[in-house]
Amino acid sequence: MNKTKFLSIFLPLCLLPLLLAKLALHFGWFEGGTVSKGEWMPEEVFALPALAAHEKVWRLAVVPAKDCEQRCEQGLHTVQQLFIGLGRKQVQVQPVLLAASKDTAVLQQFPVFQHQHPTQADTAAIGNYIVIVDVQGLVLLRYPLPDADHLPADIARDIRTDLLKLMNYDRIRV
Structure with missing residues (x-):
């Protein structure tokens, strides 16, 4: 596998979790503050x-x-x-x-x-x-x-x- 092919696969795989986290924060797809009962x-x-x-x-x-x-x-x-x-x-x-x-x-x-x-x-x-x-x-x-x-x-x-x-x-x- 050559260097450019490796980078073209590696970079999107590294950036995908960051992009998903940004989208989750932006659209509010999680419930924050559910740890405490009060x-x-x-x-x-x-x-x-x-x-x-x-x-x-x-x-x-x-x-x-x-x-x-x-x-x-x-x-x-x-x-x-x-x-x-x-x-x-x-x-x-x-x-x-x-x-x-x-x-x-x-x-x-x-x-x-x-x-x-x-x-x-x-x-x-x-x-x-x-x-x-x-x-x-x-x-x-x-x-x-x-x-x-x-x-x-x-x-x-x-x-x-x-x-x-x-x-x-x-x-x-x-």
């Missing part, structure tokens, strides 16, 4: 204060819109069951009730939760959601509170999947 926050929301250097835990926060009613209590129950199901990884997670007012009756009913006030006054973007908060206090992912459309077991499974991925890829502990 909804990534569109803007930065620092809902909790940053932790000290020795405190390296992820926080699962239940954020009611106003008062903790039925959906909020269902969300607290879901996160509590998820927290119990984490087993030995519980030391890396802290459940938080993120509300402006402290409801002691709810906190007595769900003893694993710690009450904290939001650091930003405007928490409308995360109201009525369960959120995953990193060590710096940044909200990363949000999940709707359980209701008729969103079953608690499905939400807990989605949160667990994303939380375990985040904990595995966390480089702060290294």
Whole structure:
């Protein structure tokens, strides 16, 4: 096989995958962002204060819109069951009730939760959601509170999947 014949076969075979990739990007023939189950926050929301250097835990926060009613209590129950199901990884997670007012009756009913006030006054973007908060206090992912459309077991499974991925890829502990 001579040199020109080799190049005339080799170059199109090398350029074909690049051309197909360009077409796939241009026409949107793939689904991007399907790795995580939750909804990534569109803007930065620092809902909790940053932790000290020795405190390296992820926080699962239940954020009611106003008062903790039925959906909020269902969300607290879901996160509590998820927290119990984490087993030995519980030391890396802290459940938080993120509300402006402290409801002691709810906190007595769900003893694993710690009450904290939001650091930003405007928490409308995360109201009525369960959120995953990193060590710096940044909200990363949000999940709707359980209701008729969103079953608690499905939400807990989605949160667990994303939380375990985040904990595995966390480089702060290294």
